[in-house]
Amino acid sequence: MKRLIIASTSTVHGSGYLEYLMPELEVFFEKVQEILFIPYARPGGISYDDYTHIAARAFKKINKRIKGLHTYDNKPQAVANAKAIFVGGGNTFVLVDTLYKLDLINVLRQSVIRGALYLGTSAGSNITGVSMKTTNDMPIVQPKSFKTLELIPFNINPHYLDPDPDSTHKGETRATRIKEFHTYNTTPVIGLREGSWLEVIDETILLKGTLTARYFTKGNEAIELAPKHKF
Amino acid sequence: MKRLIIASTSTVHGSGYLEYLMPELEVFFEKVQEILFIPYARPGGISYDDYTHIAARAFKKINKRIKGLHTYDNKPQAVANAKAIFVGGGNTFVLVDTLYKLDLINVLRQSVIRGALYLGTSAGSNITGVSMKTTNDMPIVQPKSFKTLELIPFNINPHYLDPDPDSTHKGETRATRIKEFHTYNTTPVIGLREGSWLEVIDETILLKGTLTARYFTKGNEAIELAPKHKF
Numbered sequence: 001m002k003r004l005i006i007a008s009t010s011t012v013h014g015s016g017y018l019e020y021l022m023p024e025l026e027v028f029f030e031k032v033q034e035i036l037f038i039p040y041a042r043p044g045g046i047s048y049d050d051y052t053h054i055a056a057r058a059f060k061k062i063n064k065r066i067k068g069l070h071t072y073d074n075k076p077q078a079v080a081n082a083k084a085i086f087v088g089g090g091n092t093f094v095l096v097d098t099l100y101k102l103d104l105i106n107v108l109r110q111s112v113i114r115g116a117l118y119l120g121t122s123a124g125s126n127i128t129g130v131s132m133k134t135t136n137d138m139p140i141v142q143p144k145s146f147k148t149l150e151l152i153p154f155n156i157n158p159h160y161l162d163p164d165p166d167s168t169h170k171g172e173t174r175a176t177r178i179k180e181f182h183t184y185n186t187t188p189v190i191g192l193r194e195g196s197w198l199e200v201i202d203e204t205i206l207l208k209g210t211l212t213a214r215y216f217t218k219g220n221e222a223i224e225l226a227p228k229h230k231f
Numbered sequence: 232m233k234r235l236i237i238a239s240t241s242t243v244h245g246s247g248y249l250e251y252l253m254p255e256l257e258v259f260f261e262k263v264q265e266i267l268f269i270p271y272a273r274p275g276g277i278s279y280d281d282y283t284h285i286a287a288r289a290f291k292k293i294n295k296r297i298k299g300l301h302t303y304d305n306k307p308q309a310v311a312n313a314k315a316i317f318v319g320g321g322n323t324f325v326l327v328d329t330l331y332k333l334d335l336i337n338v339l340r341q342s343v344i345r346g347a348l349y350l351g352t353s354a355g356s357n358i359t360g361v362s363m364k365t366t367n368d369m370p371i372v373q374p375k376s377f378k379t380l381e382l383i384p385f386n387i388n389p390h391y392l393d394p395d396p397d398s399t400h401k402g403e404t405r406a407t408r409i410k411e412f413h414t415y416n417t418t419p420v421i422g423l424r425e426g427s428w429l430e431v432i433d434e435t436i437l438l439k440g441t442l443t444a445r446y447f448t449k450g451n452e453a454i455e456l457a458p459k460h461k462f
Contacts, residue, residue, distance in 0.1 A: 013399035044407060045414030091411055093370075133371050138408040139324075140364050141415050142377045159402035168244035170425055171390035176275060177369040180322055183276030184372050194401055 003028070003117050004151060004200040006128050008158045008192035010089050010121035018058040018121075020195060024208070026062045029084055029117060034065040036082040038108075040098035041090025041123040055088060076107045082116050089122025089158075092135040096127060097143035109149045118151070122158045128200075129155035130187045134178060152200060153188075155181075160191030160214055175214075175222065182218040189216040196227075205231040234259070234348050235382060235431040237359050239389045239423035241320050241352040249289040249352075251426060255439070257293045260315055260348060265296040267313040269339075271329035272321025272354040286319060307338045313347050320353025320389075323366035327358060328374035340380045349382070353389045360386035361418045365409060383431060384419075386412075391422030391445055406445075406453065413449040420447040427458075436462035 005021075005028055012020045029035065039051040052068035059066050066086070072078040079085070085108070087095070099105050112118045120128050126135045127148040134155040163173040172180075178189050191214035192198070199206045207213050207229040216222045236252075236259055243251045260266065270282040283299035290297050297317070303309040310316070316339070318326070330336050343349045351359050357366045358379040365386040394404040403411070409420050422445035423429070430437045438444050438460040447453045 009401045011401050013401065042414070043403075043411075045411050094411075094415070133373075134369060136369070136402055138365060138367070138412060139370055139377060140408075140412040142364075146370060146373045159400065161400065161402070169390065169392060170240045170242050170244065171367055171392070172274075177322075177371075180274075180276050180325075181369060181371040183273070184325070 001115055002113055002151065002200060002202050003115070004112065004128060005119045005197055006125040006152070006156060006192075006200065007119070007121045007197035008125065008160065009194040012195045016058070017054055021197065022058075022062060024197070025059075025119065028119070029062070029064055032064070032084040032117065034067060035059060035084040035086050035119075036069055036078060037066045038069045038085065038087040038095075038124070040070075041088055041092065041095035043088075043090035051088060051090075055086060075102055075104060079104055079107045079111050082111060084117040084119075085111065086119040087121075087124030087127065089124055091140060092123040092126045092132050092137045093139050093141050093143055095123045096132050096146070096148065097141045099127070100144045105147075105149065109151065112149070112151055125156045125158050125192070128152055131155060131185075133185060133187075134181055134189050136174075152198070152205060155187050155189045156198075157189055157191045160193045162214075175216075178216045178222075182216065186218050188218075190214070190225075191216065191222075207231075232346055233344055233382065233431060233433050234346070235343065235359060236350045236428055237356040237383070237387060237423075237431065238350070238352045238428035239356065239391065240425040243426045247289070248285055252428065253289075253293060255428075256290075256350065259350070260293070260295055263295070263315040263348065265298060266290060266315040266317050266350075267300055267309060268297045269300045269316065269318040269326075269355070271300075272319055272323065272326035274319070274321035282319060282321075286317060306333055306335060310335055310338045310342050313342060315348040315350075316342065317350040318352075318355030318358065320355055322371060323354040323357045323363050323368045324370050324372050324374055326354045327363050327377070327379065328372045330358070331375045336378075336380065340382065343380070343382055356387045356389050356423070359383055362386060362416075364416060364418075365412055365420050367405075383429070383436060386418050386420045387429075388420055388422045391424045393445075406447075409447045409453075413447065417449050419449075421445070421456075422447065422453075438462075 056066035287297035427440040
């Protein structure tokens with residue numbers, strides 16, 4: 001049975017790392033003691049050890065051990081054996097490039113399909129979609145492919161932001177960028193605002209948190225989905 | 232002799248398409264009657280014809296004819312023969328993907344080195360740098376390579392935005408993204424604010440417009456460059 005939590009962000013304004021999500025994570029990870037952490041998105045270029053330490057400190061509050069994937073000699077085996085996996089945020093290009101270079105894309109996908117619990121935040125959520133083509137990140141490295149895990153039948157746009165009606169800035173709004181995506185692609189896109197997450201139980205996908213989410217499909221006006229919307 | 236105008240944006244708040252730049256363009260394009268327009272970045276997914284029409288309408292005010300590259304059967308020849316070239320903004324991934332697919336990257340570079348006047352705005356400015364790795368755009372298509380024209384020895388970040396001190400948003404600031412770029416790359420980056428442009432005359436590069444620009448180099452604090460700064 002496939003079980004995922006796909007969160008827009010690790011952190012919401014005014015609260016600590018993963019703090020807003022901890023009550024949910026305590027239930028989600030109830031039956032596991034240890035979580036395999038994939039630190040490859042490296043936010044701000046920090047080291048894998050430092051990033052793993054941040055995750056470990058947060059999960060200590062619910063008595064879970066965190067082990068960084070970078071510490072294993074046989075990484076595909078570590079992913080295949082894991083009962084729970086957390087892929088942290090950072091830069092999606094760096095994350096996907098590293099997963100391809102270490103030949104981990106397929107083993108990660110298979111591990112989740114076989115039942116390993118999966119938590120993703122931001123970049124770690126982007127990669128659960130069909131492709132990483134709706135990331136907000138800067139393309140600072142060039143991955144072999146933009147294809148990702150396709151554990152859900154759409155793409156995620158994390159940290160979704162509404163256009164600011166008072167803005168004088170001429171760069172594209174998020175909604176314009178996603179509309180451009182649909183000029184070349186047919187995959188639906190969910191704009192997940194900070195504080196929202198998706199809970200996936202097999203083929204059932206539920207919008208959680210208190211906010212609405214913005215749902216974009218090719219050729220249609222975007223619509224707002226209410227909390228508890230079931231896909 | 233290489234001559235380029237590399238602009239952050241085509242349009243500044245409260246003014247028409249290219250309007251703020253027209254006095255400069257009137258001088259820059261003084262000796263040419265016709266400008267070859269490259270519409271491949273397709274902002275918002277509009278058609279090449281519609282985009283070319285927008286450019287033609289703006290340049291009519293200074294009595295220049297605009298011809299869209301998409302209307303030529305032999306596109307490499309059209310680029311090689313052009314005396315003046317304008318690459319408009321839109322999505323940098325779409326632009327670079329199309330230039331690679333049509334095998335135009337090298338011919339465009341050579342044409343500018345031989346003396347074709349080059350105007351770029353936004354995505355059209357991004358591609359004058361060493362790579363497109365500091366674009367703000369969404370990776371909606373996957374180009375063969377992120378390498379671009381390298382007509383200048385650094386990268387451009389157009390539509391540069393300062394961090395908003397009042398923001399509650401947890402997505403990365405532009406400065407953080409560029410810092411992450413320097414974890415993996417050594418190319419300097421110029422954050423060009425809307426309303427700024429670079430004028431390139433051979434190896435001399437001048438910051439123009441009334442705003443400062445932000446200059447990022449690997450391992451150093453970013454610095455502000457005053458208008459008229461010469462690189």
